[in-house]
Amino acid sequence: MITREEIRQLAQFGSPAGCAISFYFQPQTPQNKSHREEAILIKDLVRDVMRKAERNGNHAALREDLDKILQIAETLHGNHSRGKAIFACREQGIWRELDVPPRLGHSQIKVNSRFHLRPLVHAYAGLPRTCIALVNRKRARIFELQEGGITQKPDLEFGPSPHVPRSDGFQGYEAGHRERHVENRVMQTYKMFAESLLMLYNLEKFDALLIGCHDEAWPEIEPQLQGSSLKQRLRGRILVDPMVATAEEVREQANRILSETLQSEQRNLVRETIGEAQRNGRGAVGLRHVLNALERQEVQTLLLMRDFKAEAVECPNCRHMDTRMVKTCAVCGHETRDLSDVSDTLVDLALRNGAEIYFMDGDADLEKAGRVAALLRFRADQNTAEKMAV
Numbered sequence: 001m002i003t004r005e006e007i008r009q010l011a012q013f014g015s016p017a018g019c020a021i022s023f024y025f026q027p028q029t030p031q032n033k034s035h036r037e038e039a040i041l042i043k044d045l046v047r048d049v050m051r052k053a054e055r056n057g058n059h060a061a062l063r064e065d066l067d068k069i070l071q072i073a074e075t076l077h078g079n080h081s082r083g084k085a086i087f088a089c090r091e092q093g094i095w096r097e098l099d100v101p102p103r104l105g106h107s108q109i110k111v112n113s114r115f116h117l118r119p120l121v122h123a124y125a126g127l128p129r130t131c132i133a134l135v136n137r138k139r140a141r142i143f144e145l146q147e148g149g150i151t152q153k154p155d156l157e158f159g160p161s162p163h164v165p166r167s168d169g170f171q172g173y174e175a176g177h178r179e180r181h182v183e184n185r186v187m188q189t190y191k192m193f194a195e196s197l198l199m200l201y202n203l204e205k206f207d208a209l210l211i212g213c214h215d216e217a218w219p220e221i222e223p224q225l226q227g228s229s230l231k232q233r234l235r236g237r238i239l240v241d242p243m244v245a246t247a248e249e250v251r252e253q254a255n256r257i258l259s260e261t262l263q264s265e266q267r268n269l270v271r272e273t274i275g276e277a278q279r280n281g282r283g284a285v286g287l288r289h290v291l292n293a294l295e296r297q298e299v300q301t302l303l304l305m306r307d308f309k310a311e312a313v314e315c316p317n318c319r320h321m322d323t324r325m326v327k328t329c330a331v332c333g334h335e336t337r338d339l340s341d342v343s344d345t346l347v348d349l350a351l352r353n354g355a356e357i358y359f360m361d362g363d364a365d366l367e368k369a370g371r372v373a374a375l376l377r378f379r380a381d382q383n384t385a386e387k388m389a390v
């Protein structure tokens with residue numbers, strides 16, 4: 001597992017000598033490729049990189065790292081459920097090796113002055129670490145959903161219930177009292193549940209929360225979550241019998257709810273961004289405007305189609321990027337170089353902006369808006385202090 005902060009740190013890293021290696025291993029299903037073919041593929045990838053490095057004269061710094069990656073690649077074919085990512089730069093003493101969800105597209109290796117992080121961000125996109133609590137009046141079963149896999153954790157118990165008088169008393173005289181007592185006790189129970197869950201949250205800091213309970217219990221549980229971090233994390237209810245549901249049932253429903261809420265969240269973000277851009281506010285749509293906003297460190301959320309591809313040029317001197325395929329940099333006059341696919345750079349820049357990144361499928365509004373958009377934190381050109389300085 002890698003935290004958002006660690007990914008952001010990897011994005012900040014720079015190797016002036018161009019010795020930053022990013023390696024991704026995408027496991028293939030056995031029908032697609034034999035283990036042997038896979039090993040050969042990775043060896044070819046590494047050898048290609050080696051040859052290029054030798055031509056550029058910086059192979060000495062790379063060879064040790066590449067050899068180590070080859071050795072690891074040879075052990076990977078036994079483990080087909082996980083992908084692997086390695087980020088290395090011997091020159092600066094960096095070696096970071098990670099197991100990642102197998103959603104990397106294909107195996108690849110890149111050597112550059114920065115780490116190539118788009119596949120890593122993509123592998124984790126839309127997979128919040130989720131706590132699922134299935135609750136009745138006595139206890140809650142707790143599950144954790146992480147990277148698509150589910151694990152059951154120890155139950156939360158709410159302690160002994162207070163004594164409830166069994167008799168309705170003389171001719172039902174105490175019946176009303178007893179009902180109130182039971183209502184009270186149930187409320188206390190769910191209050192304790194919410195408190196235990198909040199303690200668990202403070203310990204584990206999950207990204208999302210789902211609750212499973214009987215329908216009639218929900219109006220009593222929901223108010224107990226109000227006003228706490230739990231309410232902010234709550235993504236919905238899962239409709240299962242809390243004490244009987246199997247982990248597999250829970251996993252299936254949870255994944256469905258999470259992907260539905262993610263989609264509607266994304267649609268709303270696209271609408272908000274386009275609206276802001278039309279009002280000349282905190283929105284940028286289309287590659288040129290998004291690139292400008294990224295260069296000015298304004299971006300809060302980057303929205304791009306999963307298969308977004310576009311050409312641009314980059315200045316190797318000042319790193320300015322231009323969607324016009326110009327030969328010289330508009331900022332410093334240095335000769336530019338072509339970026340055959342600017343989407344990798346968009347993701348890297350967004351990470352350095354500290355932005356959230358969403359990969360979208362088939363959103364008609366985003367499609368029309370140029371397939372890439374960004375919601376901004378602020379607009380530098382609308383900053384009052386700056387206006388006054390001008």
Ligand SMILES: [Zn+2]
Binds near residue numbers: 329331
């Ligand atoms: Zn420049």
